Amino acid sequence: MYKALFYTHLVSVNIFLFAYLIKTILLVANKKEALAKFTKAFKVPEMILSTLFLATGIYLLMQMGTTKLLIIKICVVLISIPVAIVGFKKGNKVLAVLSMLMIISAYGLAEMNKKRIEKQTIDPTLSDTNAFNYDIQKHGEALYNAYCVNCHGAEGHNGVGGGADLTISKKSFKEMADQISSGSSSMAPYKNVMNEQEISAVVTYIVTFKK
Ligand code: HEC
Numbered sequence: 066m067y068k069a070l071f072y073t074h075l076v077s078v079n080i081f082l083f084a085y086l087i088k089t090i091l092l093v094a095n096k097k098e099a100l101a102k103f104t105k106a107f108k109v110p111e112m113i114l115s116t117l118f119l120a121t122g123i124y125l126l127m128q129m130g131t132t133k134l135l136i137i138k139i140c141v142v143l144i145s146i147p148v149a150i151v152g153f154k155k156g157n158k159v160l161a162v163l164s165m166l167m168i169i170s171a172y173g174l175a176e177m178n179k180k181r182i183e184k185q186t187i188d189p190t191l192s193d194t195n196a197f198n199y200d201i202q203k204h205g206e207a208l209y210n211a212y213c214v215n216c217h218g219a220e221g222h223n224g225v226g227g228g229a230d231l232t233i234s235k236k237s238f239k240e241m242a243d244q245i246s247s248g249s250s251s252m253a254p255y256k257n258v259m260n261e262q263e264i265s266a267v268v269t270y271i272v273t274f275k276k
Contacts, residue, residue, distance in 0.1 A: 074121035081114045089165045093158050141171040184258045185211035205270025221274030232274045241268045
């Protein structure tokens, strides 16, 4: 479910951006007729796409929680919308290009977000190891959904970020914990954002993916 929504979001954002890029290019190149034609032809798909990526975006946001960069990204996108509308209505090239640049930089921010790991807030009812009903696997699941699900997918079969398929991993508990702690070629080290207990919890959870 999560994965399907994530892909829907990604695909609709990309098609939307691509169409938007074409519109900006046509405007800048003074191809008024072509622009009008394209805008007209794309009107309905544009409405469907924007509803789709906004709705999936909001849902994903509620699932993933926000980070500072993500909030900046959302603000940039929200500001760019009126700039784009005015830009295209008035045929103002500067505004159209500006809104395009804003959206592209928001996209860049999203990429940066992936590389630098920010500490995520985990539901305290799950992470309190002193609680009488503390469940290490549930704690691990919460951590996994906060830090890992993007790349490794909801069931451990690799996700959008192209992580390894955890369901077929041959690594031992300790080898996994070490890799998560110190990172590897394509995975950042998590020792700065997770303590030993948290790493044990997340490994306890991911070994349940193995069949
Ligand atoms: C940016 C994407 C990304 C994120 C986020 C990520 N991983 Fe990975 N992970 C990978 C990739 C790619 C590999 C395989 C290549 C490698 O080992 O470097 C991998 C490999 C692994 C492996 C080794 C699997 C094997 O058998 O080789 C484990 C275990 C693992 N990740 C767990 C996690 C956990 C737990 C988290 C969250 C705390 C996490 N990963 C977050 C991309 C990611």
